[in-house]
């Protein structure tokens with residue numbers, strides 16, 4: 333994928349759930365070159381459900397009022413065929429929200445048809461080299477369902493967002509070790525974007541020195557630090573009365589920049605498992621990845637998995653396989 337063109341040809345980015353709160357933080361970043369740089373024009377195709385079209389119209393007015401020279405064409409629509417046509421990059425933010433008291437199966441039963449329907453349309457009308465990021469929850473399993481429903485799209489071109497969890501962990505290390513986040517390396521986010529996610533600080537360094545002692549040692553990491561990260565989303569909701577949006581939007585930009593442009597650092601992305609670390613194929617699992625540029629990546633293999641880490645990785649893999657079974661049963 334040639335994502336940075338020297339020509340004046342705009343890249344087309346489709347965003348679903350475009351009138352929602354993450355998109356409200358994300359769209360200005362896309363429109364002003366924070367993803368592909370200030371010489372790459374973009375078209376924005378914005379998809380919403382019919383009841384949200386009026387709100388979307390307001391968002392579009394604001395996008396126009398940004399007066400960004402990079403923003404060429406804006407399409408606002410409730411028709412996925414229009415939204416996905418010729419898309420180079422698709423960011424799937426729109427999803428049925430989890431309501432109070434809703435079991436995970438209920439959430440899956442609402443989202444499986446949405447992602448299945450979108451997948452088939454994308455396969456037909458998007459660019460032949462489209463790259464798709466799934467954000468809407470349950471993100472890992474939505475990505476799996478999407479891939480099954482659109483076998484003509486290479487599964488490597490479909491990833492799900494765990495970069496927010498990764499960024500939360502890097503920021504925590506930086507705060508504990510009194511360094512800037514640019515000095516933090518080696519954090520890995522394993523597994524599902526859910527409460528079973530495993531933020532792994534085993535190899536984390538701050539300014540080149542192991543961070544684990546400043547984090548309180550293994551016992552404190554287990555009893556306080558890992559739950560702190562796993563519950564961070566819930567803490568934001570409790571404090572703000574709304575879920576993470578600004579940080580989610582930035583994580584989307586970070587994920588896409590690493591994936592599509594390249595990154596020297598090892599980052600975390602949910603990608604189709606290739607069997608690495610004993611995680612069987614069939615689920616989108618967050619692994620440490622090295623992004624090679626132009627949408628190419630490789631899972632970093634050979635990291636030692638300690639006796640401390642293994643039960644966490646197994647638990648989040650088990651959850652993803654259980655979700656996979658439920659989602660497939662719903663789709664049949």
Ligand code: NAX
Nearest residue numbers: 349351352353354380381384426427467468469471493580
């Ligand atoms: P909002 O409820 O503010 O926005 C979602 C928007 O999606 C709404 O405007 C809704 O009308 C639209 N929508 C619903 N069904 C649609 C469909 N079939 N086609 C197009 N649009 C549709 O939620 P927001 O806070 O923006 O969060 C969006 C999603 O991101 C949620 O599923 C949320 O759980 C998920 N998140 C995922 C994260 C991750 O790291 N993977 C972190 C942030 C966030 O929690």
